[in-house]
Amino acid sequence: MREDALGYGKPLPRxxxxxxxxxxxxxxxxxxxxxxxxxQQVAVEQKNEELEEAQTFIAGLMASMTDILIACxxxxxxxxxxxxxxxxxxxxxxxxxxxxxxxLLAEESPxxxxxxxxxxxxxxxxxxxxxxxxxxxxxxxxxxxxxxxxDSRGRSVGLVLxxxxxxxxxxxxxxxxxxxxxxxxxxxxxxxxEKMASLGRLVAGVAHELNNxxxxxxxxxHTLRRYSGRLTAYVDAVERGANTATLARLREELKxxxxxxxxxxxxxxxxxxxxxxxxxxxxxxxxxxxxxxxREVFDxxxxxxxxxxxxxxxxxxxxxxxxxxPEGLAAVGHPGHVHQVLMNLVQNAVDAMEDRxxxxxxxxxxxxxxxxxxxxxxxxxIDPEIAxxxxxxxxxxxxIGKGTGLGLSISYRIVQEHGGTLEASNHPEGxxxxxxxxxxxxxx
Ligand SMILES: Nc1ncnc2c1ncn2[C@@H]1O[C@H](COP(=O)(O)OP(=O)(O)O)[C@@H](O)[C@H]1O
Ligand SMILES: [Mg+2]
Numbered sequence: 001m002r003e004d005a006l007g008y009g010k011p012l013p014r015x016x017x018x019x020x021x022x023x024x025x026x027x028x029x030x031x032x033x034x035x036x037x038x039x040q041q042v043a044v045e046q047k048n049e050e051l052e053e054a055q056t057f058i059a060g061l062m063a064s065m066t067d068i069l070i071a072c073x074x075x076x077x078x079x080x081x082x083x084x085x086x087x088x089x090x091x092x093x094x095x096x097x098x099x100x101x102x103x104l105l106a107e108e109s110p111x112x113x114x115x116x117x118x119x120x121x122x123x124x125x126x127x128x129x130x131x132x133x134x135x136x137x138x139x140x141x142x143x144x145x146x147x148x149x150x151d152s153r154g155r156s157v158g159l160v161l162x163x164x165x166x167x168x169x170x171x172x173x174x175x176x177x178x179x180x181x182x183x184x185x186x187x188x189x190x191x192x193x194e195k196m197a198s199l200g201r202l203v204a205g206v207a208h209e210l211n212n213x214x215x216x217x218x219x220x221x222h223t224l225r226r227y228s229g230r231l232t233a234y235v236d237a238v239e240r241g242a243n244t245a246t247l248a249r250l251r252e253e254l255k256x257x258x259x260x261x262x263x264x265x266x267x268x269x270x271x272x273x274x275x276x277x278x279x280x281x282x283x284x285x286x287x288x289x290x291x292x293x294x295r296e297v298f299d300x301x302x303x304x305x306x307x308x309x310x311x312x313x314x315x316x317x318x319x320x321x322x323x324x325x326p327e328g329l330a331a332v333g334h335p336g337h338v339h340q341v342l343m344n345l346v347q348n349a350v351d352a353m354e355d356r357x358x359x360x361x362x363x364x365x366x367x368x369x370x371x372x373x374x375x376x377x378x379x380x381x382i383d384p385e386i387a388x389x390x391x392x393x394x395x396x397x398x399x400i401g402k403g404t405g406l407g408l409s410i411s412y413r414i415v416q417e418h419g420g421t422l423e424a425s426n427h428p429e430g431x432x433x434x435x436x437x438x439x440x441x442x443x444x
Contacts, residue, residue: 068133068142068163071149074120076101076113079158090136106132106139120148120159131163141166190394194406201343205310206284213276220270227263230254297441298335300371301325304363307342312361316350325365325373330441333418338438341414341422344407345375345434351398352379352432370420373436381426390424 062069062082069082078099086093089104102113109132119126126146133140142163149158237250251257283306304325312319331338346361353359362376382390389395391412396405408422415422420438427433 065162068161068165070101070161070163071158072101072161073158074117074156076117076159078104088133088135088140104133106134108132108139111144116144116146116159116161119146120156123148126161130166133163141170143169187394190404191406194404194410197404198340198343201311201315201347202284205314205343206280208314209280209309210277213273213280216273217270217277220266220273223262223266224270227259227266230256230259295333296335297330297332298338299327300329300331300338300373300438301327301365303335303339303342304365304373307339307346308361308363311343311346312350316359318359319350319353320360322360322362323364325363326367329365329367329371329373331371331418331420331438332441333438337414338418341411341436342373344411345436348407348434349375349377349379349432351402352381353377354379356380367440369440370437371440375434375436376427376431378431380432381430382424382432387424391422 065082065084068085068088070078070085071080072078078096078101081089081093081096085096089096100113105112109130111129111131116126116129119129126144129144129146131142131144133142143166144161144163146159146161148156149160151157231254234247234250234254234256237247242250305323308321308323312321349361353361356378358378360378363373364376365371365373386395386397391408392405393409394405395409396403398405408424412422415436415438418438420436422437423435425433425435
């Protein structure tokens with residue numbers, strides 16, 4: 001027993017009188033006190049051990065942190081740092097202790113100790129503040145997070161900062177930004193190609209539309225020139241004073257009667273051709289103007305016929321087309337944009353029927369509270385697996401250079417802006433059916 005080892009608790013000589021008894025009491029008291037001290041000493045030793053363990057644990061934690069940890073007092077003097085900080089600053093903990101934090105910060109640091117202090121005074125957490133430290137290797141940018149440190153009575157006594165190097169983060173951001181830029185550029189290129197494709201379609205359609213009336217005008221102009229030659233020859237003969245018999249022969253030879261009879265018709269034909277050219281140009285103006293505010297009532301049937309003429313007939317004349325649309329499918333909005341939608345739909349149908357034995361495009365329509373136009377083709381139809389994605393921007397199943405995947409997404413948006421809907425489905429007998437619905441224009 002411990003008490004024995006220390007020599008306490010041995011029997012004492014018997015006291016002879018009361019004084020002895022008093023002694024005994026004192027000694028017992030001392031005995032008790034010693035015993036108490038001993039228990040306390042054991043408890044203290046145990047506490048010490050626990051404290052040491054906790055300290056080792058905390059030191060281990062701090063040493064294993066890759067982020068820099070700095071604890072300083074309210075005046076900015078460093079009190080403690082971790083291993084990562086010692087490494088970053090190339091100094092020992094002794095060197096760093098009591099050093100003002102400000103001395104570790106580089107001139108160009110966006111935040112300085114006073115900024116951190118202000119944040120602390122406002123009782124705000126410091127989060128993601130950029131600091132630039134001065135290290136033997138040069139400037140060392142970090143992102144700092146921090147909090148106030150309190151003492152056991154709850155008074156603020158300092159600041160703890162955890163700083164993460166942002167070189168890596170910055171690089172990751174830069175890479176991300178570069179990738180984003182690349183993507184944006186690629187998208188812009190696709191948007192550009194879709195615009196060029198639309199323009200190409202428009203130009204081809206218009207060229208086809210203009211071709212007929214222009215050759216009409218051209219042919220009639222040739223006829224007129226021939227007529228004018230004959231008439232001039234006849235008038236010359238009259239002026240020369242040719243006799244009646246000669247003039248009669250000339251009239252026969254130069255087909256003067258026939259010429260005069262046909263003049264009117266030829267001129268009418270020319271005029272008609274010129275008017276057609278004028279109309280096509282007017283259409284083109286109307287369809288290509290981009291004035292969004294210009295809302296007008298237009299006939300969906302007229303637009304559908306024009307889209308069919310400009311796209312299908314011009315580019316794929318072998319396609320059989322069938323239109324059953326009542327006149328007067330009046331809708332309101334921007335006819336140029338709706339014309340673009342119809343051209344996109346016709347072009348998709350033409351593309352889908354490319355290798356098909358039967359190529360037939362049917363446009364039917366009806367009116368009521370809304371005007372409805374349906375385009376049915378005999379193409380491949382829309383695979384149910386991709387049906388949900390065909391209206392997505394940049395979704396295409398066509399090879400590069402042929403499809404941009406923007407046609408339907410742009411069309412969808414235009415139709416939506418007009419308060420209508422655009423739907424895709426498959427016909428039970430094969431081929432796709434695109435259904436365009438627009439609110440009917442109210443009269444008056
Ligand atoms: N009439 C159709 N028949 C079959 N598939 C179609 C039809 N219209 C559109 N699609 C599908 O929808 C996709 C997207 O069309 P779109 O947005 O016009 O882009 P793109 O024509 O440039 O591919 C097409 O690639 C095609 O797979
Ligand atoms: Mg398309």
